[in-house]
Amino acid sequence: MRIVLEKREARSKTVTVLVPIISFVVSLMLGSIVLGLSGANPLSTYGFMFKGAFGTWIDFTETLVKAIPLLLTGLGVALAFKLRFWNIGAEGQFIWGAIGTSWVMVFWNFLPLPLLLPIGLVMGMVAGAMWAGIPAILKANWGVDETLTTLMLNYVAILFAEYLYYGPWRDPDGFGFPGTKRFPQEGWLPRFAGRAHYGLFLALAIAILLWFLLSKTRWGFEIKMIGKNQKAARCLGVSIEKSIVVTLLISGALAGLAGATEVAGISHRLQKGIDMGYGYTAIIIAWMAQLNPLACILVSILMAGLLVGGDQLQMMVGLPSSMGLVIQGLLLFPLLAGSVFTEYRLKIVRKVEA
Amino acid sequence: MEKSSVSTLLKMEGVTKRFPGVIANDRVDLELHNGEVLALLGENGAGKSTLMNILAGLYRPDEGFITIRGEKVSIHSPQDSMHLGIGMIHQEFMLVQTMTVAENIVLGLQDLPLIPPMAEIKRKIIELSDRYSLKVDPDRFIYELSVGEQQRVEILKLVYRGAEVLILDEPTAVLTPQESRDLNGIIKTMLSEGKSAIFITHKMDEVLSFSHRVQVLRQGKTVAACKTEGTTPQELANMMVGREILFKIKKAPYRPGEPKLILDGVTVEDPTGRPVLKDISLTIYEGEILGIAGVAGNGQTELTEVITGLQKAVSGRITLDSQDMTNKQPLHLIKAGMSHIPADRGAMGIVGDMSVADNLVMKRYRSEPIASRHGVMHATKIFGFAKKMISFFKIATPKPETLVKFLSGGNIQKTILAREIDSCGGVLIAVYPSRGLDVGATESVRNNIVAQRDKKAAVLLVSEELDELLSVADKIGVMFEGELMGIVDAATTNKEELGMMMAGMRGGNA
Ligand SMILES: Nc1ncnc2c1ncn2[C@@H]1O[C@H](COP(=O)(O)OP(=O)(O)OP(=O)(O)O)[C@@H](O)[C@H]1O
Ligand SMILES: [Mg+2]
Numbered sequence: 001m002r003i004v005l006e007k008r009e010a011r012s013k014t015v016t017v018l019v020p021i022i023s024f025v026v027s028l029m030l031g032s033i034v035l036g037l038s039g040a041n042p043l044s045t046y047g048f049m050f051k052g053a054f055g056t057w058i059d060f061t062e063t064l065v066k067a068i069p070l071l072l073t074g075l076g077v078a079l080a081f082k083l084r085f086w087n088i089g090a091e092g093q094f095i096w097g098a099i100g101t102s103w104v105m106v107f108w109n110f111l112p113l114p115l116l117l118p119i120g121l122v123m124g125m126v127a128g129a130m131w132a133g134i135p136a137i138l139k140a141n142w143g144v145d146e147t148l149t150t151l152m153l154n155y156v157a158i159l160f161a162e163y164l165y166y167g168p169w170r171d172p173d174g175f176g177f178p179g180t181k182r183f184p185q186e187g188w189l190p191r192f193a194g195r196a197h198y199g200l201f202l203a204l205a206i207a208i209l210l211w212f213l214l215s216k217t218r219w220g221f222e223i224k225m226i227g228k229n230q231k232a233a234r235c236l237g238v239s240i241e242k243s244i245v246v247t248l249l250i251s252g253a254l255a256g257l258a259g260a261t262e263v264a265g266i267s268h269r270l271q272k273g274i275d276m277g278y279g280y281t282a283i284i285i286a287w288m289a290q291l292n293p294l295a296c297i298l299v300s301i302l303m304a305g306l307l308v309g310g311d312q313l314q315m316m317v318g319l320p321s322s323m324g325l326v327i328q329g330l331l332l333f334p335l336l337a338g339s340v341f342t343e344y345r346l347k348i349v350r351k352v353e354a
Numbered sequence: 355m356e357k358s359s360v361s362t363l364l365k366m367e368g369v370t371k372r373f374p375g376v377i378a379n380d381r382v383d384l385e386l387h388n389g390e391v392l393a394l395l396g397e398n399g400a401g402k403s404t405l406m407n408i409l410a411g412l413y414r415p416d417e418g419f420i421t422i423r424g425e426k427v428s429i430h431s432p433q434d435s436m437h438l439g440i441g442m443i444h445q446e447f448m449l450v451q452t453m454t455v456a457e458n459i460v461l462g463l464q465d466l467p468l469i470p471p472m473a474e475i476k477r478k479i480i481e482l483s484d485r486y487s488l489k490v491d492p493d494r495f496i497y498e499l500s501v502g503e504q505q506r507v508e509i510l511k512l513v514y515r516g517a518e519v520l521i522l523d524e525p526t527a528v529l530t531p532q533e534s535r536d537l538n539g540i541i542k543t544m545l546s547e548g549k550s551a552i553f554i555t556h557k558m559d560e561v562l563s564f565s566h567r568v569q570v571l572r573q574g575k576t577v578a579a580c581k582t583e584g585t586t587p588q589e590l591a592n593m594m595v596g597r598e599i600l601f602k603i604k605k606a607p608y609r610p611g612e613p614k615l616i617l618d619g620v621t622v623e624d625p626t627g628r629p630v631l632k633d634i635s636l637t638i639y640e641g642e643i644l645g646i647a648g649v650a651g652n653g654q655t656e657l658t659e660v661i662t663g664l665q666k667a668v669s670g671r672i673t674l675d676s677q678d679m680t681n682k683q684p685l686h687l688i689k690a691g692m693s694h695i696p697a698d699r700g701a702m703g704i705v706g707d708m709s710v711a712d713n714l715v716m717k718r719y720r721s722e723p724i725a726s727r728h729g730v731m732h733a734t735k736i737f738g739f740a741k742k743m744i745s746f747f748k749i750a751t752p753k754p755e756t757l758v759k760f761l762s763g764g765n766i767q768k769t770i771l772a773r774e775i776d777s778c779g780g781v782l783i784a785v786y787p788s789r790g791l792d793v794g795a796t797e798s799v800r801n802n803i804v805a806q807r808d809k810k811a812a813v814l815l816v817s818e819e820l821d822e823l824l825s826v827a828d829k830i831g832v833m834f835e836g837e838l839m840g841i842v843d844a845a846t847t848n849k850e851e852l853g854m855m856m857a858g859m860r861g862g863n864a
Pocket of ligand 2: 403764
């Protein structure tokens with residue numbers, strides 16, 4: 001008896017939906033092994049995490065706070081992945097978004113105060129777009145591999161931000177605290193509950209808009225063509241170079257907007273700790289949502305819950321808060337392995353007469 | 355266990371295979387004897403590839419069973435199939451482009467040690483290629499090889515694995531006439547060693563010269579199985595289609611108009627700087643079909659790609675309607691009315707993971723009525739347009755939403771043809787347009803191309819079949835080693851003259 005993989009005749013829709021769900025369950029199971037090894041009861045720990053993230057309205061608003069940047073970066077990554085452009089640089093683009101916004105908020109004193117927020121957010125998007133534009137242009141014109149460039153540019157961005165808030169941008173009245181001056185209050189992104197700010201509705205609207213653009217417009221049609229058969233797309237008159245650059249500018253702008261809303265809505269300054277790793281979690285979100293912008297909404301709330309729930313663990317059970325991150329990391333394996341089953345199925349074979 | 359020479363080697367009984375929306379095989383029986391070639395015929399979408407894929411372990415039958423030498427077998431995977439001595443060359447090659455010939459040949463072998471003894475493997479490959487005169491260098495990469503050479507690699511792969519039953523799915527569709535004859539020789543050698551073969555083709559002359567018996571499928575059912583001897587091409591064609599095939603083309607008299615597409619001294623180099631297209635000058639007039647003959651790999655691909663903007667000319671000039679089109683982007687040429695039926699349909703002609711409907715609008719999605727001025731695409735318009743095209747060009751697909759990659763080979767080709775002929779605005783570049791089509795579809799494609807010419811289009815038709823060129827084209831140019839050997843009048847030339855030019859002799863008005 002042995003087990004073989006048999007190719008499916010058609011890609012299964014049900015499996016496409018099931019894979020992320022099952023992957024999530026499997027990663028929880030793998031996580032429970034880790035929990036067990038560190039002496040905790042997995043079930044009650046997960047219970048704590050769930051309660052911590054979704055138990056009360058206030059907890060839930062904290063989950064939403066994290067879901068905003070996760071959703072925006074997730075959308076950016078999913079968009080690039082649709083083109084098969086492996087943008088793993090959302091982290092760097094996020095940081096540049098934060099830098100761009102902070103620059104306007106702190107240094108553009110000449111702006112009328114009501115313009116601070118809109119112009120600040122736009123500048124964040126421009127900065128993120130610029131940071132994604134570099135690898136896009138390198139790839140489009142000289143075929144430079146984007147996984148390497150986007151990844152390396154993350155470190156450049158992190159170090160540059162560090163240079164700014166430790167160096168020239170440090171608040172002179174901040175008692176040495178690594179961060180800029182606080183933004184003028186008029187520039188803050190208003191909040192609607194707890195720390196949850198209106199960036200949430202911006203992100204939701206963008207998710208819906210992106211879904212529409214990708215599934216109903218010429219632009220989305222071309223992205224699909226390029227992603228699924230670049231050679232044929234070229235033959236049919238699609239400019240690959242232009243599409244890569246345009247799409248990546250948008251991808252970077254979304255990650256940049258995430259960074260922008262984070263500083264304008266939460267920290268109100270550029271400060272140490274801005275590199276939260278949202279840009280990496282975004283990769284998991286994009287995969288788990290199977291690159292569908294609407295699915296990204298649900299998945300980013302789930303992921304945010306995992307992060308918030310993980311934070312609660314530390315307080316309530318004394319486990320390290322990184323437990324949420326561990327489970328997130330564990331997600332990727334069953335997810336990647338699981339996608340095999342959209343194309344293949346398992347079959348148990350008794351015996352083969354030869 | 356060995357019986358007399360007509361013993362049955364392999365038998366399929368009552369095999370049924372359903373796909374969403376179609377019954378690809380409907381209670382099919384098939385028998386293969388020791389040491390024979392069975393030709394499997396049928397229209398595009400009749401279920402030939404599906405039936406063979408079942409033997410190759412890619413699909414499982416829903417009903418029916420398979421016996422080999424009288425023993426019932428179940429085939430769950432290509433490995434099982436290989437262990438039973440069955441080897442298949444698929445319609446679309448399954449080679450890894452970025453690996454070498456030798457690596458491809460041993461890829462997937464289960465008893466291979468962790469570090470394969472490449473020297474020994476190469477020795478064995480060379481030995482086998484000498485024995486069957488399958489000339490190919492084991493160290494070359496697949497992407498460096500012509501289709502003919504790639505096919506030799508596929509055959510070598512099978513003999514390396516010791517296949518006893520060879521299944522060849524339209525092996526000659528991509529071959530030159532000479533390569534086809536070579537293949538015939540290779541198969542004969544294998545038969546003399548006691549191997550057997552099942553051979554799918556749409557070319558009647560090959561059926562007669564290659565095979566001992568024929569079996570004809572129509573819409574998944576067997577409609578005939580008989581000895582090859584005593585049948586005629588006409589009979590076979592009628593059995594396949596279920597109606598009379600005329601093998602005739604309706605063509606208006608040749609009345610060329612203004613010069614439409616002009617190439618003047620066009621030269622193309624490959625990435626290493628070697629000229630692959632040398633100083634080509636030609637003119638195609640409105641209402642004219644210029645045929646291009648030549649053994650594959652003599653610059654035809656480069657010629658069509660430099661015209662369609664996919665390759666750059668290093669010197670020379672291309673004009674369309676007296677406008678300079680040298681090294682313009684493909685989109686620019688498409689907007690100027692150029693249609694292109696590429697040679698490599700899987701890689702360049704379609705997006706397999708998108709639907710038939712989407713593929714059909716890939717030339718029209720830029721403008722109304724498919725898309726609004728603001729770039730929003732109308733699903734209902736796409737659907738309606740696709741339905742019209744599917745019925746007009748007789749594309750066999752369960753639904754317009756079916757992914758193109760699930761269509762039969764011939765119907766994939768029809769999808770490309772439909773899109774390009776429909777969107778043709780004055781220039782049609784057609785490369786092997788009837789490749790892989792059944793006789794009925796071939797007839798209709800040729801008529802469609804002629805219809806474009808009669809509507810004053812300038813047509814460039816690259817073909818390996820001289821009969822096709824002689825009956826469809828108005829003028830024929832012959833290419834040899836990247837050069838144009840001359841252009842002759844299709845009405846007055848003959849195969850001998852063309853053959854000489856294909857071998858490198860200048861002729862006509864060069
Ligand atoms: N994987 C699949 N999923 C769904 N339908 C399929 C699949 N493979 C084949 N079919 C359908 O089964 C039918 C038979 O296809 P098949 O490829 O066997 O035809 P064929 O006789 O080889 O034709 P051709 O001469 O064009 O290659 C077609 O209608 C095709 O659309
Ligand atoms: Mg076929």
